[in-house]
Amino acid sequence: MAIERADFPGKVRIEKRSDGKPQIVGYGAVFFRSGDPGTEYELWSNVVERVAPTAFASALSRPDDVRALFNHDPNFVLGRSSSGTMTLSVDDRGLRYVIDPPDTQQARDLMASIERGDISGSSFSFSVNSETWSDPVNGGPEVRTINDVTLYDVGPVTFPAYEATSTGMRGKAIGEHQEARRAYDGWKHAAYRASMIARHERAAKLDTLA
Secondary structure (H helix, E strand, C coil): CCCEEEEECCCCEEEECCCCCEEEEEEEEECCCCCCHHHEEEEECCEEEEECCCCCHHHHHCCCCCEEECCCCCCCEEEEHHHCCEEEEECCCEEEEEECCCCCHHHHHHHHHHHHCCCCEEEEEEEEEEEEEECCCCCCCEEEEEEEEEEEEEEEECCCCCCCCCCCCCCCCCCCCHHHHHHHHHHHHHHHHHHHHHHHHHHHHHHHHC
């Protein structure tokens, strides 16, 4: 199953636990809100992607064993849900993460960059279990709505995509949107086949009445 990434800018921040130890807190994903363009991402011209409030329900209830990574780098592990060093939750805004980072120079350097404001976006890696494609409405774009995912990692990133997330940009590297494009092409093909079947059925009905 192909893995996709979606990143979000915003303000990831450093908070202090009751014992004084630092935590990295942010939103790995935000849910679509009508009228807020920062909660959708342009996959390509006139096609946008939105995350539904249902997207992470299954991932959190199973739960998926999610890693906290910086820039999706498996060599830069900040925490992990199964070890209790990262917690994930969903609220009205989106997917919130709280990371208890390791006491390493790498993590300390990252937290310094976050506090300086040099790192301010977030991202999540996922594979789509359920999605919906919608035709344009009132001159708007075609819409891909992500309804359910398997979740692999979340965390801070250098470059964000959805403007409303805190501590990433959905990667714009070559091939990043291949899975979305295949799903889009499948939707278009199914819609074309349905229209052709309906046309043949109408023609057959007219022939019967003639």
